[in-house]
Amino acid sequence: MDDENQKTTLEDHNDDDYYMRVQDYTGEEYTLANGSRTNQIANDNQELVEEAVIRFFVEEYKTEVIVHNIVGNVDGATVFVESVGEPHFYSYAIIPIDVENEQIMVEQVWSQEGQVENAIVTGLYGLVYQDEFANLDHVLEDILKEYSIVGHTMGAVANTGGRGYGNPYYFVQVSNSSVFEEVWRTYLNEPSISREEWMALFEELNFNGDSISIGMHLFMEEKNVEPDQDALDAIATAIEEADQIPIGTYSISLHDNKVSKSSGRGSKENSIDRSYPNDIIKE
Numbered sequence: 001m002d003d004e005n006q007k008t009t010l011e012d013h014n015d016d017d018y019y020m021r022v023q024d025y026t027g028e029e030y031t032l033a034n035g036s037r038t039n040q041i042a043n044d045n046q047e048l049v050e051e052a053v054i055r056f057f058v059e060e061y062k063t064e065v066i067v068h069n070i071v072g073n074v075d076g077a078t079v080f081v082e083s084v085g086e087p088h089f090y091s092y093a094i095i096p097i098d099v100e101n102e103q104i105m106v107e108q109v110w111s112q113e114g115q116v117e118n119a120i121v122t123g124l125y126g127l128v129y130q131d132e133f134a135n136l137d138h139v140l141e142d143i144l145k146e147y148s149i150v151g152h153t154m155g156a157v158a159n160t161g162g163r164g165y166g167n168p169y170y171f172v173q174v175s176n177s178s179v180f181e182e183v184w185r186t187y188l189n190e191p192s193i194s195r196e197e198w199m200a201l202f203e204e205l206n207f208n209g210d211s212i213s214i215g216m217h218l219f220m221e222e223k224n225v226e227p228d229q230d231a232l233d234a235i236a237t238a239i240e241e242a243d244q245i246p247i248g249t250y251s252i253s254l255h256d257n258k259v260s261k262s263s264g265r266g267s268k269e270n271s272i273d274r275s276y277p278n279d280i281i282k283e
Helices: 036-044 046-061 115-128 130-146 154-160 177-189 195-204 229-241
Strands: 019-021 065-072 076-083 090-098 170-174 212-220 248-255 258-260 272-274 280-282
Touching: 036 046, 036 065, 036 076, 036 090, 046 065, 046 076, 046 090, 046 115, 065 154, 076 154, 090 115, 115 130, 115 170, 115 177, 115 195, 130 229, 177 195, 229 248, 229 272, 229 280
Parallel strands: 212 248
Antiparallel strands: 019 258, 065 076, 076 090, 170 212, 248 272, 248 280
């Protein structure tokens, strides 16, 4: 679901039939390949789909969620959700659809291997290091305002995200699942333990900046303005020099003002980035 690295051509980028301003994009236009028929069936049965997915998250992951978006895929529908309360994260599940019989397979909801578990870990990471994330947000707010840069809308985050803990400017993802296996197993057994107990568990883990990635996708605020290298450099420097922000590997991509209507992606040939092998590691 997270494929910002597939860049489009400049010729495609100039076609307003396919692109819109990031400030106007809420994810309602989001589509998946070969999903038009299943999308219709799933959304005609919205209540049934939502009930099945909500039940799946409660039964499999001890987590209450709300459904934000239902998008047809080739074999069913991808359902984007947000956790209720703490830990806070975005995720998704897939519900199969028998197209020939227009039947929603409510007992066969599934998730891709490790996807929800890793989302739970990032939500707990955000909970444990909430002060550090507040510091990161403060650093970004100042520098983005100075250079007239924006992020995704909250609608886009909720309707197309599904990538763990995050906000309009960044998403947190697990780079090394084995390091955090004890975290999500503990959550499945004891989801209601306190923040202090989670803090103690994280302190016991042998993780470093390579274990967590924090990916930023940012946009020029004004139309028809190319991504600004000085702005990208300033953001990178601000992160490099910041104290008391979350441990992790930071990558930054800066795009022009437009995103793809069908995917919400901003990556194009004119996009610029500070990423692997030159990403920023905070320990």
